Amino acid sequence: MKTLFLCSYFAEVASLFKTFADQHQLEKKVLFIPTAGNVEGYTAYIDEARAVFADLQFEVEVLDIAEEARENVVREKMLQTPCLYISGGNTFYLLQELKKKNLLPLIRERIHQGMVYLGESAGAIITSKDIFYNHIMDDKRLASDLTEYSALSVVDFSVLPHWKEFPFEKSSQQTAAAYDGQLKLLKLTNQQAVLVTGHTTVTENVQ
Template sequence: MFLSSSFCDVVSLFSDFAGEEVKGKRVTFIPTASVVEEYVGHVENDKRAFESLGIIVDVLELSTASNEEIREKVSTNDYIFVSGGNSFYLLQTLKEMGADYLIKAEVSKGKLYIGTSAGSVVMCPDIRYIEAMDDKSFAPKLTEYKAMGMIDQYPLVHYGCEPFTEVAEQVYQEYKDKLPLVLLNNYQVLTVQNQEIEVLSL
């Protein structure tokens, strides 16, 4: 797993981590978390970052895709990317469409998962900690906040970076003694490989 706050800012670290020639590979690009956001420029920036490596971007919008399309793209393409946006809306949609189980199954088999911001947050056990940063009213059908649970750590994304400096610090102060937080600024990435966890920085 390659979990960042801003993929386009750490793209230079990706090829080495992937450990293979990435040109010509296909990524299932899931922008769902951004659907409820006003600013979506980061999604295009991340898309261009993949294209700069020669990776073919196959967009999969979960909220409008069929179950068959979700299953096919998640299982067939080489990588899975989940964008930033609202973590609660993302988790709600992942669960509604059954994509959470599909993604977990593929990652468990060794497929490389790339998350940025909300896409990194949802890999933790429970996303309630990010409530100050993301508006949970965008996910009215989400009755509990148990997430993917693919990592034991809780990524605190955009730490020390505008416009999230104050709210990220608020989350840190509230949960620093309660949860195993991993602070990630926009130029850091949390990598998980063979159960080894490391934070890489530019």
């Protein structure tokens, strides 16, 4: 059964994640993928996410899939981890690096085997069928080797993160205007998370 925790801003929904972790009795070990931040100027949210895991006494193993040249090492770590966290950053660059190591089929398989998937912003967007809709918010030119945009396709919706949140007020609303009629957009503010358990999807808000 698939179990996912998807959000715009992990540090802002730390209280929701704590409840989620307790309810699902998560094994406190996570493989932490910060790769999407490699091409971003601002990455404080990555350190903030690590701090959330540390506060909850998770054992965190950081793995930048762009820097680790050995595909077998990356695959072995993904096979072993009970929880996979993928950070925010540039969604197109993230997808490019996942495709370079042919990791999408493995992640999809592990999710269906019971690995818990935790995705923040870009990490949430790639759970959809295709990420092209995010080209208004993210610069796809930062992924010069990416030629098509099919993603994990483990949910039947497309996360639109940072809904009306600074500095994405304009780009999030432009994305909604362009794709609301074509896609099942799930708009998330920075204080919301969507929890997927099997075929059940619930959006929760920080109180």
